Amino acid sequence: MDKHGSSEPHSEELEILGRQLLHEVDVYMKTHKTRTDGELIERVFSFLKVGSTLGGEVHVTHRVGDPYNTWDVEKLACNVGLHLKEKVEFRQSEDSGYHNKRGSGINAFVAAITYSSKGSSLFSLPSSSWAWTTSIGTSSSSFSISSFGINTSSPWRNPRTALYPTFASEKMNRAVSNLVKDLNTESVLRRGKERDEKLERTEAGLARARALIRDATIDQSSSSSRQDPDYIPRGDIYRNAFVFHRSYVLMEHLFKIFVYEEGDLPLFHNGPCKDIYSTEGIFLSLMETATHFRTRDPEEAHVYFLPFSVVMILEHLFDPIIRDKAVLGRVIGDYVHTISTKYPYWNRSLGADHFMLSCHDWGPRATWYVHELYFTSIRALCNANISEFFNPRKDASIPDINLRTGDTTGLIGGMPLSNRTVLAFFAGQLHGRIRPALFQHWKDKDEDIRVYEKVPEGVSYEEMMKKSKYCICPSGYEVATPRIVEAIYAECVPVLISQHYVIPFSDVLNWDAFSIQVSLSEIPNLKEILMGTPEDKYVRMHEGVKQVQRHFLVNDPPKRYDVFHMILHSIWLRRLNLQIYG
Structure with missing residues (x-):
């Protein structure tokens, strides 16, 4: 940097530290006409991006006072192909590695922000999991939910990507390898093409939601976020009641689901609402009438629901004598082919923002026949078995409910x-x-x-x-x-x-x-x-x-915080844990 105001050159110091100076930006903050709206920082990001490698990082520091606190720096970085990797607040006097001498004194607070290039993937899950605990370090690399009570760093983890495990079966590993190739091929094809602005607006909205949830882990003093006319989560039954409430309310205000209308009864848009597979049928039925969350405009959707019923496919098409389970593959494979041909949304993310739901024991098997559905999509499953490659970082475990009469009459309550x-x-x-x-x-x-x-x-x-x-x-x-x-x-x-x-x-x-x-x-x-x-x-x-x-509890119509809304919240969390690049 040329010396202007509080900026001083540190090229030699950077070289000693092993850094390479790619670009020099000549700016004078006090008089720059765009300093108040953040355009300047976007131009700086644009300079920094040039020449950086895929997976490389850009480090930026700025003061937290006016006007910097009014800039949506995360969005500005996103606009030029970078995404926020880390944001920390510190004093210069506490960090010996910070070398920018500012005129405002050594005790001024700055925000140190790390951005990284998007790499070659169409989408990403964070490389590390973030638990919903009351206290959380500010150096967490990204927003991430994790399933508790299990080890998400399982021995099946594939270091090449956060999405896929490494399998003992060579057949499974070949499937993963082919899918990774598809991702890379699709990514290469999109380079240089016009950005998907609608998708980027959707991602920007999700980024704001992530930030608000992050804030809730740090500052639990905001009374406004705890005002609720119906129910306020409290107590030890929650991992973090305050954060859950913040996330749930955001879901109610923002979350939109597009349900594909293709597919005929009884295999689609329908399921059993009695007996052991009740969860599957009840969810399918309620999604048909869930006007608050369901959108008819796929462009504003955050996720896309594949409304097939594994139970109904097996009930109507499975021959118990022949026992050909591949009937699942034929029906579901044809359906994915239909919606991916008719609409652009499956191909846009290779199914990463699509979800299915099943409570049949063969629910996981049903997704295997379409490898993107198995490895990439969100799977809401009762049979949530990590030894059978249920992936809690993208899949959601849902409760198995057996309603013998189709409702909960006589089931609720017990002896003192x-x-x-x-x-x-x-x-x-x-x-x-x-x-x-x-x-x-x-x-x-x-x-x-x-x-x-x-x-x-x-x-x-x-x-x-x-x-x-x-x-x-x-x-x-x-x-x-x-x-x-x-x-x-x-x-x-x-x-x-x-x-x-x-x-x-x-x-x-x-x-x-x-x-x-x-x-x-x-x-x-x-x-x-x-x-x-x-x-x-x-x-x-x-x-x-x-x-x-x-x-x-099962309610028709659904009530806030009931099982239907909790399933939706699990899907909402998985979508928050995913970033799709436009």
Whole structure:
């Protein structure tokens, strides 16, 4: 920089530090005609971008006072092909690496901002996860949600990209490799083409939402954001109640979903609203009438819903004798081909801003036949099994709900604590990996731990849950089980026994506050674990179950914070965790 006002040359110092000076920008801030509207900083970004490599970084510092605090610097950087990677606030005296001598003195605050070029990908997920905790470091590289209770840095992680794992199966690895090639090819084809301004406006709106949610993790004193005529999330059942409320309200104000109208009944726009796959049918049904979130204009949508029902495809087209599961691939593959040919939105992101939902055990398998859907799209699944490559950084775990009559009549509520005379209860079939161990140690062996394959004659399953302190919820054929929601409805503290299961809404809910999680190896000690829980802790967990119940209730029409809205919020978080480049 040439010396003007407070700027001084530091070329030699930069060389000593191993930096390379790419450009010199001659500016005089006090008199520059564009300093008040931020145009100058955009021009600086434009200079800096020239000659930088893909994945390279641009470091900019500026004071936080007027007029700099009025500039939307993140958006200005985005306009010239850079995205915000890091933003920190510090004093010059506290950072020996800061070398710009400013006339305003060594104690002035500055914002140090790191921008990076977009690289060759059409979209990105952050390389690191950001948990919703009360205190968060300001040096987090980007906004990111993570599923809690699981290790998102799993051994399947592929270092080449944040999206895809590395598989033991060579077939799976070839699929990943081909998809990465498709991404790179599509990115190369788009270079030099006119930017998608509508998409960039959508991304700018999401960037503002991310910033507001980030602010909520740091400043929880704003009373305006806590004013709500209906419900204010509070208490230990949330990982961060304040941040969840901020995110939820933003979703209500901003989130728009385009539902593709292609596809005929009964395979599309329709699903079972009774029995074990109720979640799938209820969501499909409510999305058809969700006027608040649904948009008829695909240009203003944040996500695009593929309204097929895995349950209905299998019910109507699957031959139980031939057992050809590829029927799923034919129906879903044809559907994706139809919408990707008719509309530009799937190809624009290779499906990254599209989502599907399924509660069938074969829901994950159904997406495999279209590799972009499997690896790239948002999958809302009951069968959220990370050992089967459920990816919590882009996929959402949703609750398995079994409504035998199609509604919750008679299911909600239970006995007061003083009348809960059974320590723990389970009744269900013997299948899967977990239940054999449970039956071996506890079936018909203890008066306090009641484990049955079928409840005794004259005994009601629902009444047993309502008078038990704990309800045992072991996985069955797959990791998900409707008994978790049944327990919450009956105000019975769930005892979760599973492997590799991402619990529903666990990026928002603190399951440790209202449930007990037991590993397979701890099943022999189940009674000791439950009896050893202090009474005051149990009372708190029971109150937590009653409080969290609203998030699992099915309502028609939907009510705020119910299960329909919680599923939408999970999709909203995954979309916030994604940036698509126009």
